[in-house]
Every structure is written in structure tokens, then in C-alpha cells.
Amino acid sequence: MNSRSIYDQLNSIKPGVLALLDPDRMSTADAGTVTKFVCDNGVKGILIGSSLLVTPHFDKFVQAVSSNANCPVILFPGGSHQVCSSADAIFFLSLLSGRNSEFLIGEQVKAVFLIKECGLEVIPVGYILVESGNFTAVEYISNTKPIPRAKPEIAVAHALAGQYFGMKYIYLEAGSGAANPVPHTMVQKVRQNTNIPLIVGGGLREYDDVRKTIDGGADFVVMGSIIERSENKFKDIMRRLR
Numbered sequence: 544m545n546s547r548s549i550y551d552q553l554n555s556i557k558p559g560v561l562a563l564l565d566p567d568r569m570s571t572a573d574a575g576t577v578t579k580f581v582c583d584n585g586v587k588g589i590l591i592g593s594s595l596l597v598t599p600h601f602d603k604f605v606q607a608v609s610s611n612a613n614c615p616v617i618l619f620p621g622g623s624h625q626v627c628s629s630a631d632a633i634f635f636l637s638l639l640s641g642r643n644s645e646f647l648i649g650e651q652v653k654a655v656f657l658i659k660e661c662g663l664e665v666i667p668v669g670y671i672l673v674e675s676g677n678f679t680a681v682e683y684i685s686n687t688k689p690i691p692r693a694k695p696e697i698a699v700a701h702a703l704a705g706q707y708f709g710m711k712y713i714y715l716e717a718g719s720g721a722a723n724p725v726p727h728t729m730v731q732k733v734r735q736n737t738n739i740p741l742i743v744g745g746g747l748r749e750y751d752d753v754r755k756t757i758d759g760g761a762d763f764v765v766m767g768s769i770i771e772r773s774e775n776k777f778k779d780i781m782r783r784l785r
């Protein structure tokens with residue numbers, strides 16, 4: 544058994560790729576097979592979450608992933624209802640870029656006793672939504688405005704605020720299925736001005752974008768939609784990253 548924290552385990556293997564599995568976009572029956580597939584292709588961790596969560600089978604989905612994974616399984620919740628004990632850890636997200644108190648602190652307060660009961664490792668994450676070129680589910684559900692793509696200094700200010708709050712990661716998010724990923728220049732500027740690990744996700748479906756995001760300073764990149772759309776393409780991106 545590995546006695547290191549999930550946070551330490553993750554950070555010992557960066558840069559790396561995290562897979563996002565969304566229980567609303569994948570059946571519980573497929574979750575185990577997809578988990579083995581992403582693990583065989585070298586992901587360093589698996590995130591599970593959804594902006595909305597329509598499925599009533601969240602717990603079973605997380606169990607199916609956990610029992611087939613050989614890497615950390617981390618909850619990436621869209622709200623306080625996405626908590627269960629079969630994962631290894633939870634990203635305790637605060638949507639710093641928004642001004643909707645529900646996603647800054649409200650949902651978090653609702654979730655704490657269940658998180659405690661579940662014994663999950665809690666990893667505080669400053670979550671920053673960046674304009675992507677289309678209207679994403681996270682933007683709609685959170686009812687927050689993303690940071691303009693051409694304003695990296697605003698992203699830097701929010702990321703630094705997260706660092707000063709003591710958060711363990713900054714997550715720059717274009718939103719799942721984003722038309723465009725977070726601009727590379729924004730990734731670079733946030734990297735240059737902060738000193739906590741950086742996660743970047745949303746709209747990463749092409750090798751060149753993934754490469755530039757890592758070269759720009761992302762410690763972890765997150766891919767979700769491409770796994771659902773084309774396993775071959777995901778496999779090819781992972782191969783080229785090695």
C-alpha cells in the first residue's frame with residue numbers, strides 16, 4: 544500500500560495527463576473498460592465529475608472506475624451532491640473567477656460533513672474559468688462569467704489569489720467540450736507568476752495544443768471529450784507525449 548498522500552503521488556509524476564470521466568456521458572457498464580484503457584495509455588490520475596449530474600448511479604460509476612484503476616481516482620465535483628467514499632481524494636474546488644457565492648463557498652459548506660464521513664483526502668483547488676469561444680455547461684450551470692481570453696493578467700490575479708489562500712492547485716478551465724483550449728500565453732503567464740502546480744483543461748483534443756500547454760508550464764493537462772469521441776486519437780496523443 545502506498546502511504547504517500549494522493550497529492551504527493553500526483554506531484555511526483557508531473558507533468559502528466561489526467562483523464563476526466565463524466566458519469567453523465569458514459570455508462571457505468573463502460574466505466575471499467577474505459578478506466579483500463581486510459582490507465583494502459585499512461586494517465587497519471589482519473590477525475591470524475593459533471594457540471595450537472597443527471598445519472599442516479601454516481602456511486603456505482605465511481606466504484607467501477609476505482610476498482611479498475613491503477614492510478615489515483617479523484618472526485619472533481621460540479622456540486623455538493625457529487626461526493627462518495629469510493630474515490631481516493633476530492634478536488635475541493637472554489638470557482639474563484641466567478642462572483643456567484645454558491646460556487647465560491649456555498650456548495651463547499653454543504654459538502655463538508657459528507658466529505659469528512661467518507662474519509663476522502665481533500666485537495667483545495669482554485670478553479671478558474673476561461674472564455675472558450677462557446678457557451679459551456681460549466682458557465683451555464685455556475686452562472687458565472689469566464690475570464691476573457693485576451694486578459695491573461697486577470698487570470699494571473701485570480702491564480703495568485705488562490706495561491707495566497709493556500710490552495711494546492713490552480714486549475715485553468717476552458718470547460719468540457721470547449722471550442723478552444725486555454726490560450727498558451729495565459730498558461731505561460733500564470734506559470735511565471737505563481738508557484739503552485741497548475742492544471743489546465745477543456746478543449747484539449749489535438750496533440751499540438753496539449754504539447755504547447757505542457758510546454759507553457761502546465762503540470763497536468765486534463766482530457767475528457769477526446770476519450771469519448773475517439774479512443775484512437777487519444778491513444779495517439781498519449782503516444783506522442785512519451
Ligand code: 1GP
Nearest residue numbers: 719720744745746767768
Ligand atoms: C473539463 O477540462 C476538462 O473540466 C475536460 O475538458 O472534455 O474538453 O477534454 P474536455
